Amino acid sequence: MSAVLKVENLVRTFGGVKAVNGVSFEVMPGELKALIGPNGAGKSTCFNMLMGQLKPTSGKVYLNGKNITGKPPRAIWRRGVGRTFQITGTYQSMTVAENVQMALISHHRKVYSVLPYAYKLYRDEALALLDVVGMADQADRACAILAYGDLKRLELAIALANDPKLLLMDEPTAGMAPKERINLMQLTSDIVRDRGVSVLFTEHDMDVVFAHAHHIMVLNRGELIADGQAAEVRNNPQVQEVYLGGGTLYKQEIADA
Amino acid sequence: MGFFVAQLLTGLANAAALFLVASGLSLIFGVTRIVNFAHGSLYMLGAYFGITLMNILPGAFGFWGSIVLSGLIVGLIGVIIEMFVLRPVYRAPELFQLVATFGVILVIQDLALLIWGAEDQLGPRAPGLKSVVRILGEPVPQYDLALIAITPFILLGLWWLIAKTRIGILVRAATQDREMVGALGVNQSWLFTGVFFLGSALAGLGGAIQLPKGGADLLMDLNIISAVFVVVVIGGMGSIPGAFVASVLISVLNVFGVSYIPQSTLVLMYVVMAVVLLIRPYGLFGREEKAGEHGQVGEPDRPIRPAGLVGRSFVAVLLIGLAAVPFLFSNFSQVLITDIIIACLFAASLQFILSTGGLVSFGHAAYFGGGAYAAALLVSYTETPMELAFLFAPLAAGLLAIVFGWFCIRLSGVYFAMLTLAFSQLIWSLVFQWYDLTGGDDGLVNIWPSEWLSGTTTYYYFTLIVGVGGIILLRHLNHAPLGYTLRATRDSARQAEATGINVNVVQWTAFAVAGALAGLAGGLFVFSKGSIFPNELEIGKSFDALIVVFLGGVKTLSGGVVGAAFMETIKDWLTRLEYWRLILGLVIIGVVIIAPDGIVGSLRKVSEKIGLRRTEEFMK
Numbered sequence: 001m002s003a004v005l006k007v008e009n010l011v012r013t014f015g016g017v018k019a020v021n022g023v024s025f026e027v028m029p030g031e032l033k034a035l036i037g038p039n040g041a042g043k044s045t046c047f048n049m050l051m052g053q054l055k056p057t058s059g060k061v062y063l064n065g066k067n068i069t070g071k072p073p074r075a076i077w078r079r080g081v082g083r084t085f086q087i088t089g090t091y092q093s094m095t096v097a098e099n100v101q102m103a104l105i106s107h108h109r110k111v112y113s114v115l116p117y118a119y120k121l122y123r124d125e126a127l128a129l130l131d132v133v134g135m136a137d138q139a140d141r142a143c144a145i146l147a148y149g150d151l152k153r154l155e156l157a158i159a160l161a162n163d164p165k166l167l168l169m170d171e172p173t174a175g176m177a178p179k180e181r182i183n184l185m186q187l188t189s190d191i192v193r194d195r196g197v198s199v200l201f202t203e204h205d206m207d208v209v210f211a212h213a214h215h216i217m218v219l220n221r222g223e224l225i226a227d228g229q230a231a232e233v234r235n236n237p238q239v240q241e242v243y244l245g246g247g248t249l250y251k252q253e254i255a256d257a
Numbered sequence: 258m259g260f261f262v263a264q265l266l267t268g269l270a271n272a273a274a275l276f277l278v279a280s281g282l283s284l285i286f287g288v289t290r291i292v293n294f295a296h297g298s299l300y301m302l303g304a305y306f307g308i309t310l311m312n313i314l315p316g317a318f319g320f321w322g323s324i325v326l327s328g329l330i331v332g333l334i335g336v337i338i339e340m341f342v343l344r345p346v347y348r349a350p351e352l353f354q355l356v357a358t359f360g361v362i363l364v365i366q367d368l369a370l371l372i373w374g375a376e377d378q379l380g381p382r383a384p385g386l387k388s389v390v391r392i393l394g395e396p397v398p399q400y401d402l403a404l405i406a407i408t409p410f411i412l413l414g415l416w417w418l419i420a421k422t423r424i425g426i427l428v429r430a431a432t433q434d435r436e437m438v439g440a441l442g443v444n445q446s447w448l449f450t451g452v453f454f455l456g457s458a459l460a461g462l463g464g465a466i467q468l469p470k471g472g473a474d475l476l477m478d479l480n481i482i483s484a485v486f487v488v489v490v491i492g493g494m495g496s497i498p499g500a501f502v503a504s505v506l507i508s509v510l511n512v513f514g515v516s517y518i519p520q521s522t523l524v525l526m527y528v529v530m531a532v533v534l535l536i537r538p539y540g541l542f543g544r545e546e547k548a549g550e551h552g553q554v555g556e557p558d559r560p561i562r563p564a565g566l567v568g569r570s571f572v573a574v575l576l577i578g579l580a581a582v583p584f585l586f587s588n589f590s591q592v593l594i595t596d597i598i599i600a601c602l603f604a605a606s607l608q609f610i611l612s613t614g615g616l617v618s619f620g621h622a623a624y625f626g627g628g629a630y631a632a633a634l635l636v637s638y639t640e641t642p643m644e645l646a647f648l649f650a651p652l653a654a655g656l657l658a659i660v661f662g663w664f665c666i667r668l669s670g671v672y673f674a675m676l677t678l679a680f681s682q683l684i685w686s687l688v689f690q691w692y693d694l695t696g697g698d699d700g701l702v703n704i705w706p707s708e709w710l711s712g713t714t715t716y717y718y719f720t721l722i723v724g725v726g727g728i729i730l731l732r733h734l735n736h737a738p739l740g741y742t743l744r745a746t747r748d749s750a751r752q753a754e755a756t757g758i759n760v761n762v763v764q765w766t767a768f769a770v771a772g773a774l775a776g777l778a779g780g781l782f783v784f785s786k787g788s789i790f791p792n793e794l795e796i797g798k799s800f801d802a803l804i805v806v807f808l809g810g811v812k813t814l815s816g817g818v819v820g821a822a823f824m825e826t827i828k829d830w831l832t833r834l835e836y837w838r839l840i841l842g843l844v845i846i847g848v849v850i851i852a853p854d855g856i857v858g859s860l861r862k863v864s865e866k867i868g869l870r871r872t873e874e875f876m877k
Contacts, residue, residue: 094741142559
């Protein structure tokens with residue numbers, strides 16, 4: 001089976017700082033993969049390059065074998081990559097259903113259409129997607145009055161609108177209560193199981209990561225130091241050093257200076 | 258050679274006042290993020306206070322003392338404006354602040370009229386600097402040389418203040434991150450007030466220091482503001498050195514323009530600006546504006562639905578009533594309602610990009626007047642039948658919007674507003690100065706509709722059908738996928754881009770549509786009046802549209818139409834009052850502070866409170 005997402009030797013520098021330094025990995029179909037690492041490890045930079053917000057300094061990103069390096073976010077989305085944001089980016093002036101309908105309108109290439117009423121378009125499809133995330137009963141509420149956890153679920157429904165092969169989720173449970181986190185990640189793994197979609201997510205909550213991820217990658221100082229199953233990663237001495245403080249960071253600092 | 262040097266010196270001398278005003282505006286913007294449209298009014302006040310003081314205080318000491326005193330007085334006036342008008346609206350969307358400062362312009366205009374009268378006042382000449390110096394055989398006024406000598410010191414002084422003092426550090430810190438400065442224990446309110454004092458004082462100084470060259474009149478507020486905007490946009494918002502370089506550039510250019518291409522001095526300024534922005538979109542010394550999520554400040558907009566049975570019946574009754582007007586009322590009321598419908602269409606076209614798109618355009622008159630002039634030019638020069646010329650109005654305005662939109666859409670927020678304003682000024686100056694083609698100030702006349710449309714009643718029905726048709730079209734667009742997509746780009750450009758929407762192209766399309774419909778309103782206008790003059794392209798015309806949208810309610814769909822209808826109806830009565838600007842200005846400021854929802858928004862809230870209308874909980 002070939003990889004859905006393949007990243008080859010990705011590098012991004014900001015001035016003299018190598019934020020991401022030669023990262024390579026693959027995400028297989030139906031895989032729920034986590035990308036973790038301490039603050040400043042390069043997770044967000046890495047993610048932003050996959051999503052097209054940042055152009056890599058060098059390296060390649062392949063989606064289903066096709067090169068998507070440096071393409072804008074909207075082009076990457078068209079090729080079947082959905083995404084959710086760390087800070088939700090929903091349309092506050094629309095209802096819950098309309099938020100999903102908007103993504104569907106774009107997916108069906110009806111953005112420039114001027115004749116139909118938008119609120120009637122693809123409503124059934126939108127309701128079905130809202131049902132997947134358990135938000136169907138709130139379909140006609142104004143998005144602006146939703147609780148944060150509900151916004152996160154709504155964003156997940158939006159991300160599923162173009163029937164993606166790959167979902168990129170940037171800190172999906174950030175800012176949520178513990179119970180909500182568990183629910184959202186359970187929902188995500190259900191989606192992976194039922195729809196065969198692959199998910200790559202970054203996360204700070206280790207409980208979430210070790211409970212749900214099939215595979216875990218650890219990034220430190222822009223370099224991938226581990227990529228494997230939970231047990232392997234847990235027992236990896238380098239990972240233990242990074243997370244439990246073997247002094248690597250500090251020593252490295254002196255060496256650099 | 259001598260002539261060349263003399264020209265250069267005049268340009269440098271003219272740069273002094275421009276730099277003072279522009280640096281003040283830039284400073285205020287940098288810290289408070291408020292574009293103070295009333296900055297030109299402060300400049301005007303500086304000039305008037307200067308004359309008054311110079312007449313009281315004698316001699317050279319009196320002259321220079323008056324200039325400094327004027328600056329201080331105007332600085333204090335700035336403090337009053339900041340404390341009573343702007344402080345309540347710092348957290349509101351930028352449009353609210355801009356409209357509030359426009360209210361201030363109106364108030365100051367009438368207060369100045371009240372105090373100093375309508376006549377232009379000649380500035381006294383500087384004692385001891387009344388004669389000229391011969392440089393390479395050309396006469397150069399001594400006062401010009403004095404100004405050239407003074408300006409670098411002001412720049413240095415400002416630089417010292419910003420770079421070397423504690424206040425300067427606070428100002429720079431606030432320019433970068435005012436929340437953080439607040440969190441570190443600095444009283445932001447007083448910092449803002451202080452910066453407003455300094456910025457206003459600079460404008461007042463600018464007004465007073467140019468007196469020997471220019472004098473004082475009631476038009477100088479709006480006359481300088483567009484030049485100041487050009488300077489600030491070219492130099493980069495918030496940059497003092499940028500303001501200096503751009504002031505010199507524009508002033509020198511102007512002087513040479515007057516000598517070598519006198520017909521296009523005004524145009525030249527805007528062309529230079531367009532070229533600079535093409536190469537550096539944020540000005541010579543400006544930093545890229547971080548585009549925030551638009552329309553998110555304050556209460557979010559409500560979800561929308563097409564009007565229900567009640568709403569449609571109401572509109573139907575209204576339309577039947579309008580159709581019956583010729584049978585019941587005089588010609589005069591038909592003319593009045595024709596004007597109202599045209600104003601409503603114009604406002605609705607602005608509201609489409611302003612409210613739905615979150616794109617605050619400050620130059621929408623360019624498309625109204627542009628469409629009107631396009632039709633008028635066709636009729637005047639090619640004897641095109643009226644029907645074709647009329648269709649050409651929205652087409653030409655749409656094309657204009659496509660061209661200007663290409664430049665503007667790449668910018669956001671305040672830069673977008675400034676650039677749209679500058680482009681509309683470009684069109685205005687073209688029309689105003691290209692006398693041979695457009696008749697300049699004399700306008701184009703004898704632009705009448707075809708025989709079959711020429712009666713007042715016939716044209717009334719024509720306007721009713723076309724105008725209301727345009728309004729309904731815009732209303733429908735809001736509910737169509739294009740309108741929804743536009744709203745999506747406003748609510749979260751990030752999410753829109755991440756779901757396959759090309760935000761820039763969608764906004765550009767909307768900008769063109771709004772331009773075309775403004776042009777349609779312009780077409781209706783020119784054939785209803787039979788003539789067109791450059792004032793239909795002025796800043797004031799663009800502001801009128803903004804104000805009616807605002808009065809009607811920005812966060813509503815019908816605000817523009819309701820606001821325009823309201824305004825046009827009372828305008829006839831209001832403008833008969835001697836100090837109507839003062840009243841209107843105070844009303845605008847009052848609405849901004851007390852009832853920011855506007856007419857429609859306030860009515861909606863009231864009807865929700867008494868249970869006539871469903872609340873936002875569920876939309877079925």
